[in-house]
Amino acid sequence: MPDERIYLDYAATTPVDGRVRAAMGPYHSEKFGNPSSLHSFGQETRAALEKAREQVAALIGALPGEIVFTSGGTEADNFALEGIAFANENKGNHIITSAVEHHAVLHCCEFLKKRGCEITVLPVDGSGLVSPEAVAGALTPRTVLVSIMHANNEIGTIEPVAEIAEAIKSRVAGRESRVYFHTDAVQTAGHIPVNVNDLGVDLLAISAHKLYGPKGVGCLYVRKGTRLAPLLHGGAQENNRRASTENVPGIVGFGAAAELARSEMAEESKKLLPLRDKLMNGLLTRIPDVRLNGHPARRLPNNVNVSVKYIEGESMLLNLDLLGIAASSGSACTSGSLDPSHVLMAIGLPHEIAHGSLRFTLGQQTTEAEIDYVLEKLPPVIEKLRAMSPLYPGGKK
Amino acid sequence: MPDERIYLDYAATTPVDGRVRAAMGPYHSEKFGNPSSLHSFGQETRAALEKAREQVAALIGALPGEIVFTSGGTEADNFALEGIAFANENKGNHIITSAVEHHAVLHCCEFLKKRGCEITVLPVDGSGLVSPEAVAGALTPRTVLVSIMHANNEIGTIEPVAEIAEAIKSRVAGRESRVYFHTDAVQTAGHIPVNVNDLGVDLLAISAHKLYGPKGVGCLYVRKGTRLAPLLHGGAQENNRRASTENVPGIVGFGAAAELARSEMAEESKKLLPLRDKLMNGLLTRIPDVRLNGHPARRLPNNVNVSVKYIEGESMLLNLDLLGIAASSGSACTSGSLDPSHVLMAIGLPHEIAHGSLRFTLGQQTTEAEIDYVLEKLPPVIEKLRAMSPLYPGGKK
Amino acid sequence: MTGPYSAKVMDHFMNPRNVGEIPDADGVGQVGNPVCGDIMKMYIKVKDKIITDVKFQTFGCGAAIATSSMATELIKGKNIDEALALTNKAVAEALDGLPPVKMHCSVLAEEAVRAAINDYLIKTTGQGLPGFKPHDESLHKEVHGN
Amino acid sequence: MTGPYSAKVMDHFMNPRNVGEIPDADGVGQVGNPVCGDIMKMYIKVKDKIITDVKFQTFGCGAAIATSSMATELIKGKNIDEALALTNKAVAEALDGLPPVKMHCSVLAEEAVRAAINDYLIKTTGQGLPGFKPHDESLHKEVHGN
Numbered sequence A, B: 001m002p003d004e005r006i007y008l009d010y011a012a013t014t015p016v017d018g019r020v021r022a023a024m025g026p027y028h029s030e031k032f033g034n035p036s037s038l039h040s041f042g043q044e045t046r047a048a049l050e051k052a053r054e055q056v057a058a059l060i061g062a063l064p065g066e067i068v069f070t071s072g073g074t075e076a077d078n079f080a081l082e083g084i085a086f087a088n089e090n091k092g093n094h095i096i097t098s099a100v101e102h103h104a105v106l107h108c109c110e111f112l113k114k115r116g117c118e119i120t121v122l123p124v125d126g127s128g129l130v131s132p133e134a135v136a137g138a139l140t141p142r143t144v145l146v147s148i149m150h151a152n153n154e155i156g157t158i159e160p161v162a163e164i165a166e167a168i169k170s171r172v173a174g175r176e177s178r179v180y181f182h183t184d185a186v187q188t189a190g191h192i193p194v195n196v197n198d199l200g201v202d203l204l205a206i207s208a209h210k211l212y213g214p215k216g217v218g219c220l221y222v223r224k225g226t227r228l229a230p231l232l233h234g235g236a237q238e239n240n241r242r243a244s245t246e247n248v249p250g251i252v253g254f255g256a257a258a259e260l261a262r263s264e265m266a267e268e269s270k271k272l273l274p275l276r277d278k279l280m281n282g283l284l285t286r287i288p289d290v291r292l293n294g295h296p297a298r299r300l301p302n303n304v305n306v307s308v309k310y311i312e313g314e315s316m317l318l319n320l321d322l323l324g325i326a327a328s329s330g331s332a333c334t335s336g337s338l339d340p341s342h343v344l345m346a347i348g349l350p351h352e353i354a355h356g357s358l359r360f361t362l363g364q365q366t367t368e369a370e371i372d373y374v375l376e377k378l379p380p381v382i383e384k385l386r387a388m389s390p391l392y393p394g395g396k397k
Numbered sequence C, D: 001m002t003g004p005y006s007a008k009v010m011d012h013f014m015n016p017r018n019v020g021e022i023p024d025a026d027g028v029g030q031v032g033n034p035v036c037g038d039i040m041k042m043y044i045k046v047k048d049k050i051i052t053d054v055k056f057q058t059f060g061c062g063a064a065i066a067t068s069s070m071a072t073e074l075i076k077g078k079n080i081d082e083a084l085a086l087t088n089k090a091v092a093e094a095l096d097g098l099p100p101v102k103m104h105c106s107v108l109a110e111e112a113v114r115a116a117i118n119d120y121l122i123k124t125t126g127q128g129l130p131g132f133k134p135h136d137e138s139l140h141k142e143v144h145g146n
């Protein structure tokens, strides 16, 4: 095992960047006032909040006033969906989404369904892509919201969000009431360029801990003029859009992380792409019966997702963990849930193939030596497990 | 002005205790794994989460499994109300609360009212107390939830929560479906003894930043067997009760703060009570036409709330701030809202008296010298402002 | 740190000009009400249509006091028509701006000036400003939305 | 750090006992299915009602492999009645416990043993275990709730 453990699960969460942590430092115990307070303790944290709002807005080409800070990506997604649904009941009750969305979207849709919404869950193709025409075709006069993620967290496929926005726009042209468009950009913001105007979205969710910021903070971008009901009810914070004393250090950290991402994202992509391709091609060529999940080209620069036939994901992960390698799997067995990843099912994988998936997601600290180490250590693990498997034809006499 | 600014707004928020910050330290950049991850990075943060859960549970006499971490007090209150309302629709739709609750409760009740709930808002007496008999009297066969705060954040009045629990219990004895009882303990947890069994509550909200923990984290205590729907929909975190990647450093800090509070709370009360009384009596005796708001005896050990006749709160706060003293007011003018505090109105104050309120809340760093400084500096400020006031009889010729 | 206000607002708040009463005022106007937490009372002395002296008393927040003070400064020595031309925006601008939630204070200051002049006109000519409505709940509703 | 498992589970997972096939097995049982991600196949050799040899093949998670391994250890050398008395709880306990979501793996291991013995009994006596249902969707539903 190398001296250091190898972390290849950046899509699950990232370490807080040292510079981000430094920015947060003073806001725990020294500059600790409640931003709603009139006095100097409150005014200094209010100023810090507003600076962070500008930093986050700048990352996605938004106005600072369009950023509402939340407790993370899940709250941002829930806020977008429930906020639009509850505020626009008089216009309609239909929501369109896709089968590969994060549970923060899909489970919220189930909640809304119980509360009277009609939900259309669009299928995806074998690489995980949503079709813009299918979105347009699903629109009804009662549609109030379309929610399609920017890139998928498991298989890394980047959805044609701008094209979907166009398709919606041309289909509803002339219609009186609006169809809002939300995108979950939790996996893209800070990693690939995200611009709310280029994407043509009205709402967009980000989670700070996916871009070297702190856990427990995120935001929802809300285009000016969007009718959105609050999700958290209480005080007048966030311009009456999100009650609760602001997580000042978290928000300051989010702001700092957004600013760093803006200037360093291109560089990081450039570094990660060849490493990703080395890992991806290495796995596909060195190990028999391995398939790539997700789109080969429209793909996050840090995501490798493969299915290893005849064996199950958790058993690979445990072996890798003992070798000092941290990765992830879409197998039900890792999550405590009992079905394999809905994403892998949605792209048409049979159950046993879905159970055998492995996801490696690369980031700031990833080195070529780490990739080499994985490519060296994984094949024997797979051989060992296959030798145990009743499904493995190589093992049959 | 003294060298250091004087912070007397601990009810708004508290600085993070140095020891809490130290506990959080490693969880930003070193131990940063997602607690849902199977690998060692995830397992080490999962263990930290569970330790914090035990620490928080111990503070309130609960089982660790009864603690659901949230993003703060507001989310905990909203979770309790919406969670009970949505999960128990087949039992009833009636909620009882009081006129002095925090907006996190009252505004959430308004939301639920729009969604078909019936809300009874009970009045309070002149000192802010809710009557247990009134609660019992308001129960109907369709009541599913009673929500009465443990202590009021503005006037410091401690509500008779245990007596209310008793009154509910004896009134609904023999009834088939349950009436759940929620209390907002945001101002009491960590400051006065809070025990969920002594209080007889099923749900209880805490916010870490009110007890020297970090902002952006809190919890809802949920008694075993309580039917509660999730507020945030998504992943399976918090035993399927609250989706979203856990705010690990925040939760670790909350745990550490809870543990410190448990051992130091008695001592802090003992220190603060005489300081509170000195300030309270000093204001009442040194300045004419000042009244105490809230109950004189059933009162938080750190809360002083007075109304200063003939003048308005914000103008006092600004003067105090320039003298280095941070306090708060229930005047509409401080909050950007336009009505004075609903709490001060609920205890029957006329508008102009409500507008003239000042709240000082004491804490860890408060010294007698600070109290003396306030008692020295405030009277001339009041005199100056009264001299400007068209309402001040002393100023009339 | 001075709260949400400009230095000019804070100056006029901490050192308000023209505070007080004019016992033999030629016109007195009071606007606002305790419900919204702002009451302004303005006294003027007028000679040859010129406002020769002006004083105010205000119950209210920092912005209420600062806008009162600034309004008195802006009309002192002006003739009545000039004073009537004073807008709330002009008051706010002279203070280097006000937070949005505090703009209603500048409305009150403008109204206080008009109320004092109206009172003066009634006393001297028997007839007030055409269309002048003394400040009441209707303004309260107008500026506060409800 | 070894994930959510006990040291015993990890030992049986990383160093599973009795892995493989028995080409001339006297009984073979397979339980589980790809939907839930666990398939266990168990082979036994029986002599004079004693299980003289046992081997397994498992597709599944760490707990599935560890419970298979432990089950083989627990029945090896035992007579058939003793092996039939093996409960899933006993397997889990022998492993120093399993996380609650993984208890279904121990159920599968128990079922695999019964399936192999059932197969042996049918082959030798023409009659299987009374009431024995080969593992199918019904067990899947039972252990997974749906």
Ligand SMILES: Cc1ncc(COP(=O)(O)O)c(C=O)c1O
Pocket (backbone or CB within 6 Å): A011, A071, A072, A073, A074, A075, A077, A102, A104, A149, A151, A152, A153, A184, A186, A187, A207, A208, A209, A216, A218, B243, B244, B245, B246
């Ligand atoms: C695509 C996507 N959406 C939403 C979320 C939820 O974010 P969070 O866990 O910060 O609430 C995640 C990550 O967990 C994600 O990958």
Ligand SMILES: Cc1ncc(COP(=O)(O)O)c(C=O)c1O
Pocket (backbone or CB within 6 Å): A243, A244, A245, A246, B011, B071, B072, B073, B074, B075, B077, B102, B104, B149, B151, B152, B153, B184, B186, B187, B207, B208, B209, B216, B218
């Ligand atoms: C009594 C009470 N309830 C709820 C809250 C809301 O807590 P938070 O701001 O952490 O969401 C507060 C404080 O703001 C409070 O004092």
